[in-house]
Amino acid sequence: MKRFTTTLLLCITLHALPGLAGDLNDIKARGELRHLGVPYANFIDGRGGGLDAELMQLFAAHLGLTYRYVETTWTDVIPDLLGVQVAAENGGVLFGDAVPIKGDIVANGMTILPWRRQAVAYSTPTFPNQIWLLTTRAAKLRPIVPSGNLAEDIGKVKKILQGVTVLGKKGTCVDLSLHRIAETGAVPVEFSGNFNELAPALLDGAANAVLLGVPDALIALEKWPGQVIVVGPVSEMQSMGVAFRPDAPELLSAFNAFYKTLLHDGSYQKLVEKYYPAVYDHFSDFFTQ
Amino acid sequence: MTRADLAGHHSPEGQGQGPLFFRSRKWFALPATLLLAGILGFLVSNNYLSQKKIENNTLSRVLTSLSGRANIIAYFILERQNDLRELAAGSVVNAYFTNKELRMSETYGLQATRNLVKRHFQNLNDSLRLGNQSLFSGLVLYSVSGESIAALQQTSSFSIDPPAWQDIQDSLSLSPEIRRDSRNRGYLLFTTPVGNPHRPVGYMVGWLALDAIADYFLKQNLPAGSAQPEDIDTILLGSDEQWFFLHQPPAPHLAEKILAQAGSFSRQTRDSDTRDFSNAQLYMTENVIDDKSTVAFTVNLPGRKMWLTRIVKRDAIVTSHPLYHPLLLVLLSSTVLVFFFLAVQFNTKARILAVKLSETSQRRQESEKMNAALTIEVQQRQEMQTALDAEKTRLQSLIAAMPDLIFFKDTQSNYQVCNKTFDDFCNTSSSAIVQKKDPKILKKPVPECFSEHDENVFLEGKTMEYEHWVEMANHSFVLLETKKSPFYAPDGELLGLIGVSRDRTKQKMLEIDLQENRERLHLVMKATNMGLWDWNIPTGELVINERWANIIGHTKQEFYPINIQTWYDAVHPEDKELSQALLTKHFAGESAYYSCELRMRHRKGHWVWVLDTGQVVDWSEDGTPLRMSGTHTDISERKSIEKRLRESEMNFRSLFETIGDMIFVTDSQGNIIYSNPAAQEKLGYSGEEFVKKQVVDLYASAQRVEEHSLLSAMFKEERQNCPLPLVSRKGEVIPVETRVWPGNWDGAEALFGVCKDLTAEQEAKQRFELLFRNNPALMVLSSAETRTIVDINNVFLQILGFASHEVIGKTAEELNLFAEPEKIAVAQHLLATDHLTNVETRIRCKNGELIDGMFSGEVINSQGSKHFLTVMINITALKNAERQLRIANETLEQRVMDRTKTIEEMRGRMVIQDKMAAVGQLAAGVAHEINNPINFVTTNFAVLKDYLADMIEMIDSYRLFIKTQCSTGTLNTSLLDQENEIRLDYIINDIPDLFEESQRGFTRIETIIRSMRGFSYVDRKGEFVSYDLNAGIEDTLIITGNNYKYTCDICRDFGSIPEILCQPELLKQVFLNLIVNSASAITSQKREDQGLITVRTRHEDTQIVCEFIDDGPGIPLEIQSRVFEPFFTTKQPGEGTGLGLSISYDIIVEKHKGEFTVNCPASGGTVFVIKLPVQAKA
Structure with a gap:
């Protein structure tokens, strides 16, 4: 009921701004696909490269549109897409004041979270994710011994967090409240910096541990070998996807169809191989399925 | 001339001339023939030697080529070993072990780390290629226990089965090593420890197929292979045990033989002192295989126990050259013709003369003709001889002019003939060398091998070549390359040897220089890490080396086909114009060389700064540049440094400004x-x-x-x-x-x-100096490092009594300044870490006097070093005043306490007095109220006694009367019976007793009332009156009778004592307290027998002594001193106030100036002693 209410509210809000939004035909009429993105890991490097940047460039070319990258922030990425302020609240989403719509599509390794699902429409999952807890050699945390059961492993990780300072970033997939870190007895430390700076902040002593998505964790392991240590998982398996306005179903369908072709001809796998060669080590099933 | 002609000329006349003529011609022909044969032999041998030289040069080139390849392969192996070491020392590989040690789980993280290592392997193989092959055929990271952590196996035509851990354990310290896989293919195995070599955490293992090395290093510029199965031209690589064909394996049956003997090549060449080439690492052995025409070249891989061997048919590389000397050809053909002619001539003549001898007479005329013809012939022969002599002279001149030393030795190694060059070389003459041996010719000790060489030539019967350094008379050394060939007579007899020596000193030195230059160039190239390029300007073709491509992140193969446009495309657009301008300038001859710093695009997209230098090395006749060579040097780091330098310069400029x-x-x-x-x-x-x-x-x-x-x-x-x-x-x-x-x-x-x-500093210094010198407080400046005193002010010296020289340079400890060193240690620590404020301690003057000081201190920088500036205020007077004040305070407090105690005691006494006053008033009231009825009862009782006496008398009369009447019978006896019944007689007898007893009771009541009145305050005026203490004690005993009469006996031992001035009521209170206490103590014993209280009085000098002695339980020694304290009691709560003895003490001691003591004798009980002055009133 709650979801229905929020979706209804969203639809009412979006329909109240018809001139600024638009589905596929409007975008085609405009001749430009505006890609909203936040520089994050190897999804968007901010210089035109990155898995999602290339994916969007291919998609724009596929549609015969000019590609334009619109950089935003994790806080503003959904408002810039929807044209309305949003905030996660107790697992749901609250809509606020109207803001200008700045883009048509969001692709920057955005994890599909329940509260986000209430605000945006997600494509077919494009990338796997899981949230891991990482620490440093200097910290006293030590990796768990995996049991073979993910839920049990998550429990093991959360059990050893009493008094541990854990770094996370609000509004993202490593939102500390999302993973109920405070309930474990840990000391949540809200990170105000760039999402990509979480691992450096950990090494800089901002906290004893940090939550990172697997893509980020793999990059951290590669960038700082021997300095960051994976303690264990704090979340079930997640997925990332491309986000659309709920009132742009045609654009969403077009993307899903396009994405399916890329998967079939192996182009997408090559892109993934280019930017995340290690992801096949952990989530090979995701791409073969 | 036919035989018939010859026969026709024979005449008898000619018979006498014929033999003479013939003999003269024969005499000429023989030496001519010998001379010609000698010259011919010499030329033939010379030609042979020339051919040998060509052969040797060819062999030398082959060997040099092989050596070059061996060096390249050795260097390649060294690089791979270094690659593996770098890999093992890399952070990624070590991170795996670190993460493992930290127990990072396989599922969460460790697998990623493991795959990082694997990708690291892949990156290495991708970035460094061996042609179009991977650098390593395989790489494995093993743990020390042999667990394969990460492995990379390349699949190609050069794949090698990965070696198992158990197979390589023995080779971990032998790396690199040649091994053989299960399919009999050879490979190089590299191993290196990961982590501390003495305590490794793992091992990096890599291997590389020998086929891949052969394919890359040996396939070019070598024969394409043999056409026939029996042909051999193959190259092997191996160690002592393992040998592999790297190139062109021969037919199987030959291959087996070669492999069987290959190991011996290296051993033979290593063990043998005979080295055919001066380079110590090059070896050549002939006739290694059954076929005598086979040659084996063995070259050591520098720094490795590995050998590269090429085995080849001699014919394949050394071809026989036709006789090439044109003069020799002419001479040879002429000589052959002459010999043929002479042979035919002599043969014909001989036979003709034989016929002539028998037919001399018939041939005379013909002989004339014959003679004429012979004359012509002789003339022709003389001309020919002249020509031959001229030719001989030319040949001798040629031989004499030849730069080589040519000599001939007989079979005893004695020199027989030599050319002028030889004479000049030995500084001797041709005649002087005849029949002499080497030592005498060279005038220096010569190696024994000289004669051995001669013997070898004689023994082997073939040309042999040697190279030796010979010391000259001027002590210089000359390298002679000598070829010695046996010289045979036509009949096959060995006559000696012909030797040709050539001075190769300069050539050798050039070779050495060349080799050094090559090595130096190689080192320079390696050290500078330069890329090389060679540009064919007309065609635009560009040749580069691997490093050229590596600088911009590529491999050489990626650029094929490459031309100048490849380079031009990679150059930064902004740098193209400059580069073109510089090139144009160089092509125009305006600059000696081309040098341009330009940017080239790296494969990853960024720009790499490159120093591009070069020079045209080939020009056309019209001055057009044809070919240009140069280098690329990666100067990105230098550029970065320059940039930083410029920034630094700007910074310094800003600093200066x-x-x-x-x-x-x-x-x-x-x-x-x-x-x-x-x-x-x-x-x-x-x-x-x-x-x-x-x-x-x-x-x-x-x-x-x-x-x-x-x-x-x-x-x-x-x-x-x-x-x-x-x-x-x-x-x-x-x-x-x-x-x-x-x-x-x-x-x-x-x-x-x-x-x-220093204006401000000097002003500050002056201010400090003034402050320091004139400060009324003691000031000390001491070194923070040594704690020695650097400076002190005058006040310091005045107060502590030191002279300046006694203090400067010493520490406070040495001066024994501090009376409380432990306090100062803390203060010094505080001072060293921060600053010190108002720390009080005592200072010892020179004379030992202690003064109190309050310290403050700061760390200051003075003259470039840290100092402690300590200030001490003399607070001795203050501390003394403080001590006095404290003592006064303590005294005052004691007095207050005493006073408070006194007040408390007074208050207690007042309470008691009030209480006693109240009791006294009550007693007085009660006594008064009782006294009145007692008075009239007593009075009435006395009257009643009188009345009763009268009545008894009357009753006696009545009874007598009744008794009389009854005896008379006047009256019945009922009255008598009634008397008997009530025992009237007894009553009458008892009444007086009852009255007596009642009287005593009344008396006692009166006594009690009197005592109560006396005890009460009713009569008390607070004045001292003369009083009998015995009476007072007796009164008290009476009053307290109820307290002791059931438990104690009283022993009154009253002495004769005078009355004294006292306050009786107070003393009786004391007596009462003592008697009640004694009775109470005895009662508390619950004893069966009666206790005893003895009250003794006596007169001693000026005082009356009263002792109250009981045989009760006594008072414990520890509380005897406290019994007189107010409220001290041993009774149960509610039973006593604890004031009795306290008040008594006050009464005796304070009021009456007496003494009041207690003691408990060892026999038991308690003795209270009261001593009162006879004249107690002051």
């Missing part, structure tokens, strides 16, 4: 070439004005001589600072501290001077 100190730069003559704004502002000169000045101009004229000498010393770097002040344009003297350093400014030597304006 903004720094408050004055900065000058002067040339070596002292001329100012730079001044900073601070200098201009403080001294009042502009920058241009400074430039016109010398640095000495900035000093006062009176000090310029001194300044000049100081500056000279500074220029010579004999001193670095100058204390003289500067003078501003306005004449103001500015104290400065000038420090000077030599350096370079705009490329020339210069001096940098920094003048720190």
Whole structure:
């Protein structure tokens, strides 16, 4: 009921701004696909490269549109897409004041979270994710011994967090409240910096541990070998996807169809191989399925 | 001329001339023939030697080529070993072990780390290629226990089965090693430990197929292979045990033989002292295989126990050359013709003469003709001889002119003939060498091998070649390359040997230089890491080396086909114009070489700074450049440094511009070439004005001589600072501290001077000095490092009594200044870490007197070092006053306490007195109320007694009467019976007793009432009255009778005592307390027998002594002293107030100035002793 209410509210809000939004035909009429993105890991490097940047460039070319990258922030990425302020609240989403719509599509390794699902429409999952807890050699945390059961492993990780300072970033997939870190007895430390700076902040002593998505964790392991240590998982398996306005179903369908072709001809796998060669080590099933 | 002609000429006349003529011709022919044969033999042998030389050169080239390849392969192996070591030392590989050690789980993280290692392998193989093959055929990271952590196996035609851990365990320290896989293919195995080599955590193992090495290093410029199965031209690589064909394996049956013997090649060549080539690492052995025409070249891989061997059919590389000397051909053909002619002639003549001898007479006429013909023939022969002589002369001249030493030795190694070059070389003459051996010719000791060589030539019967250094008479050494060939007579007899020696000293030296240059160039190329390019300008074709491509992130193969456009496309657009301009300038001959710093695009997209240098090495006749060679050097780091340098320069410039100190730069003559704004502002000169000045101009004229000498010393770097002040344009003297350093400014030597304006510092110093010297507090400046005292003020010396020299340079501990060292240790620690404020301690003066001081301190920097500045205020007077005040306070407090105690006691007594007063009033009231009825009862009782006596008398009369009447019977006896019944007689008898007893009771009541009245305060006036203590004690005993009469007996031992002045009521209170206490103590024993209380009085001198003695339980010794304390009681709560004895004490001691003591004798009980003065009233 709650979801229905929020979706209804969203639809009412979006329909109240018809001139600024638009589905596929409007975008085609405009001749430009505006890609909203936040520089994050190897999804968007901010210089035109990155898995999602290339994916969007291919998609724009596929549609015969000019590609334009619109950089935003994790806080503003959904408002810039929807044209309305949003905030996660107790697992749901609250809509606020109207803001200008700045883009048509969001692709920057955005994890599909329940509260986000209430605000945006997600494509077919494009990338796997899981949230891991990482620490440093200097910290006293030590990796768990995996049991073979993910839920049990998550429990093991959360059990050893009493008094541990854990770094996370609000509004993202490593939102500390999302993973109920405070309930474990840990000391949540809200990170105000760039999402990509979480691992450096950990090494800089901002906290004893940090939550990172697997893509980020793999990059951290590669960038700082021997300095960051994976303690264990704090979340079930997640997925990332491309986000659309709920009132742009045609654009969403077009993307899903396009994405399916890329998967079939192996182009997408090559892109993934280019930017995340290690992801096949952990989530090979995701791409073969 | 036919046989018939010859026969026809024979005549008898001619018979006599014929033999003579014939003999003369034969005499000529034989030596001519011998001479010709000799010359011919010489030329043939010379030709043979030339052919040998060509062969040897060919062999040498083959060997050199093989050596070059061996060096390349050895270097390649070294690089791979280094690759593996770098891999093992890399952070990624080590991170795996670190993460494992930290127990990072396989599922969460460790697998990623493991795959990182694997990708690291892949990156290595991708970035460094062996042709189009991977660098390593396989890489494995093993743990020390043999667990394969990460592995990379390349699949190609050169794949090798990965070696198992158990197979390589023995090879971990032997790397690299040649191994054989399960499919019999050879590979190089590399191993290196990961982590500490002595305690490795794992091992990096890599392997590389030998086929891949052969494919890359050996496939070019080698024969394509043999066409026939029996042909051999193959190359092997191996160690002592393992040998593999790297190139062109021969037919199987030959291959088996070669492999069987291959190991012996290296061993033979290593063990043998005979080396055919001067380079110690090159070996050649002939006839290694059954076929005698096979040659084996064995070359050691430098630094490895590996050998590269090429086995080849000699014919395949050494081809026989036809006789090539044209002169020799002409001479040979002529000689053959002559010989043929002479042979035919002699043969014919011989036979003809034989016939002539028998037919001389018939041939005379023909003989004339014959003679004529012979004359012609002789003439022809003479001409021919002349020609031959001329040819011989030319040949001798040629031989004499030849630069080689040519000699002939007989079979005894004695020289027989030599050419002029030989004479010159040995500084001798041809005649002098005949029949002499080497030592005598060379005039120096010669190696024994010289004669051995001759013997070998004689023994082997073939040409042999040697190379030896020969010491000359002038002690210089000459390298002779000598070929010696046996010389046989036509009949096959060995006559000696012909030797040709060539001075190869210069060539050898050139070779050595060339080799060194090559090695140097190789080292330089390796050290500078330069890329090479060679540009065919007309065609645009470009040849580069691997490094050229590596600099911009590519491999060489990626650029094929490459031309100049490839380079041009990679150049940064902004740099193309400059590069073209420089090239044009160089092509025009305006610059000696081309050199341009330009940017090239890296494979990853960024730009790499490259120093592109080159020079045209080939020009066409019309001056058009044809070919240009050059190098690429990666100067990105240098560019980065330059950038940082520029930034640094800007920083320094900003520093110079903004720094408050004055900065000058002067040339070596002292001329100012730079001044900073601070200098201009403080001294009042502009920058241009400074430039016109010398640095000495900035000093006062009176000090310029001194300044000049100081500056000279500074220029010579004999001193670095100058204390003289500067003078501003306005004449103001500015104290400065000038420090000077030599350096370079705009490329020339210069001096940098920094003048720190000390005006403020000096003022501060003066203020400090004044403050320090005149401070009324003790001030000490001590070194923070050594704690020694550096300076003290006068007050310090005055108060502590030291002289200055006794203190300076010593520590406080040495001076024994501190009376409380433990307090000072803490203070010093505080001072060293922060600062010290108001720490009090005591200081010992020189005379031992202690004074109190309050310390404060700070760390200050003085003259470049840290010092403690300590200030001590003398607070001795204050502390003394404080001590006195404390004592006074303590006294006052004691007095207050005493007073309070007294007040409390007084209050207690007052309470008791009030209480006693109340009791007294009550007793007085009760006594008064009882006394009145008792009085009239007593009075009435006396009357009643009288009345009763009368009545008894009457009753007796009545009874007598009744008794009489009854006896008379007048009356019945009932009255008598009634008397008997009530025992009237007894009553009557008892009444007097009852009255008596009642009387005593009344008396006692009166006594009690009197005592109560006496005890009460009713009668008390607070005045001392004369009183009998015995009476008082008796009164008290009476009153307290109920307390003791059931438990104690009273023993009154009253002495004769006079009355004394006292307050009786108070003393009786005391007596009462003592008697009640004794009775109570005895009662508390619950004893079966009666206790005893003895009250004894006596008169002793001026005092009355009263002792109250009981045989009760006594008082414990520890509380005896407390029994007189107020409220001290041993009774149960509610049973006593604890005031009895306290009040008693006050009454006896305070009121009556007596003594009141208690003691408990060892026999038991308690004795209270009261001593009262007879005249107690003051």
